[in-house]
Structure formats: C-alpha cells, structure tokens
Amino acid sequence: MSNTAKFNLRTAKTTGALVAGAGVIALLGGGAANAAGVHEAPKAKPAKAASAWTSPITGKYVFTGKFDQGGSHWAHKHSGQDFAVPNGTKVHSVHAGKVVEAGWGGAYGNNIVIKHANGVYSQYGHLSKFKVKVGEHVKKNETIALSGSTGNSTGPHLHFEIRKTPYYGSAVNPVTFLTHHGVKLHG
Structure with missing residues (x-):
C-alpha cells in the first residue's frame, strides 16, 4: 500500500x-x-537547573538597610542587606554548609555564620532564636533561626551578609551575589 x-x-x-x-x-x-x-x-x-542557592527569607519582606549604605547606625558602611520581617520569622540557610558560629556577635546580636564548600560565608544577624549549633551541617533552605531585634537593631529584621574570605572579611553585595546565583529576590 x-x-x-x-x-x-x-x-x-x-x-x-x-x-x-x-x-x-x-x-x-x-x-x-x-x-x-x-x-x-x-x-x-534543557530544563533550567534549580539554583543551588536560595533566599534567606521566604514570604513577605521589605528591604531596609542596604549594602554599602552610610548612616549613623553603622561604624562604617552597612556590610549587608536587611530584610524587615516580623519577629520570629523563619530564617533559612541560603546554601548547604557548616555552621562555624552561632552565638552573640556584638552589634550583630545573636548571629550565625555558615561556611560553604566554595569558600563563601553567609552571616545572619539580629536573631531571636537559634535552630542550629556550631559544627552542624545544614542543607540549602534549612530553617536555621528565627528573626529578631538583638544587638545594634532598630526593629525586627534579618541582617544578611555574604563574605568571601576567612574571618568573615571581604563583604560583597548579598543581593547581587544571590541574583547572580539564580535567586529571585522581591524586596
């Protein structure tokens, strides 16, 4: 046929x-x-690969103190990005890593620092409650703390930093860093 x-x-x-x-x-x-x-x-x-990074806050937030902003609240310029959220909001690890600091951080108040495999550190400040301890390994998006207003703070928020050298030096713009790594922020 x-x-x-x-x-x-x-x-x-x-x-x-x-x-x-x-x-x-x-x-x-x-x-x-x-x-x-x-x-x-x-x-x-090809399907777009899911980002290995995520936002430290999910849900509603407002960007307040911005990276490199001057003002009377900081000894120099602001070294991170502030996410204004209600007290007790869940704070998430932006990437898998190891908790290298969880405790009082002076002006940062209660703070957590996570070292990631790629040599980048993420820092989370002004926390009200810790959900992790030093030495623990965390996954991306794991709840590590609750937001608060401890230390040098004018109200409940998360102070978030990305640093690229040991001892938490070399702060970089965390919004630019996360955006470059595929994270969509809406603050």
Missing part, C-alpha cells in the same frame, strides 16, 4: 506525504531545508 503526496519543486514544500511500505511509515514534511522530506524533531530546551 502506498500513498504519494504532491510535491512542488519550485517551493520545495510538501502538501503532506505519507509513505508506507515494507512495514515502515514515514511522515514527510515541507520547507526548503526539508526538500528531501527529512525532519528532525525540534530539540527541547
């Missing part, structure tokens, strides 16, 4: 062809690139 299609050599398009024979059925398509009737299925776009 064989059905043939009309084929216009001038436009190199098929009007629909179905060829059957010897147990093989092929659908031939049109277009100049497919004048011979050979098609490749369109390649599916």
Whole structure:
C-alpha cells in the first residue's frame, strides 16, 4: 500500500506525504531545508537547573538597610542587606554548609555564620532564636533561626551578609551575589 503526496519543486514544500511500505511509515514534511522530506524533531530546551542557592527569607519582606549604605547606625558602611520581617520569622540557610558560629556577635546580636564548600560565608544577624549549633551541617533552605531585634537593631529584621574570605572579611553585595546565583529576590 502506498500513498504519494504532491510535491512542488519550485517551493520545495510538501502538501503532506505519507509513505508506507515494507512495514515502515514515514511522515514527510515541507520547507526548503526539508526538500528531501527529512525532519528532525525540534530539540527541547534543557530544563533550567534549580539554583543551588536560595533566599534567606521566604514570604513577605521589605528591604531596609542596604549594602554599602552610610548612616549613623553603622561604624562604617552597612556590610549587608536587611530584610524587615516580623519577629520570629523563619530564617533559612541560603546554601548547604557548616555552621562555624552561632552565638552573640556584638552589634550583630545573636548571629550565625555558615561556611560553604566554595569558600563563601553567609552571616545572619539580629536573631531571636537559634535552630542550629556550631559544627552542624545544614542543607540549602534549612530553617536555621528565627528573626529578631538583638544587638545594634532598630526593629525586627534579618541582617544578611555574604563574605568571601576567612574571618568573615571581604563583604560583597548579598543581593547581587544571590541574583547572580539564580535567586529571585522581591524586596
């Protein structure tokens, strides 16, 4: 059994062809690139990989004190990003890592520092309650604390920093850092 299609050599398009024979059925398509009737299925776009990083706060928040902002609240310039949230809001690890500090941090109040495998440190300040201890390994998005207003704070919020050297030096803009790593922030 064989059905043939009309084929216009001038436009190199098929009007629909179905060829059957010897147990093989092929659908031939049109277009100049497919004048011979050979098609490749369109390649599916690769699924976008989930980011290995996440926001320290989920749900509603407002950006208040911004990175590198000057003001009377800081000895120098602001070294992190503040997320204004109600007291007791869950604070999440932005990436998997090891807790290297969990305790009183002076102006940071109750604070946590996590060292990540890539040599980056994340710091979370002004916390009301700890959910992790020094030495624990945490997963991305794990609840590590509750927000608060301890230390040099004007109200409940999370002070969040990213640092790239040991002893928590070399602060970088945490919003830029997270955005660069695929995290969508809405503050």
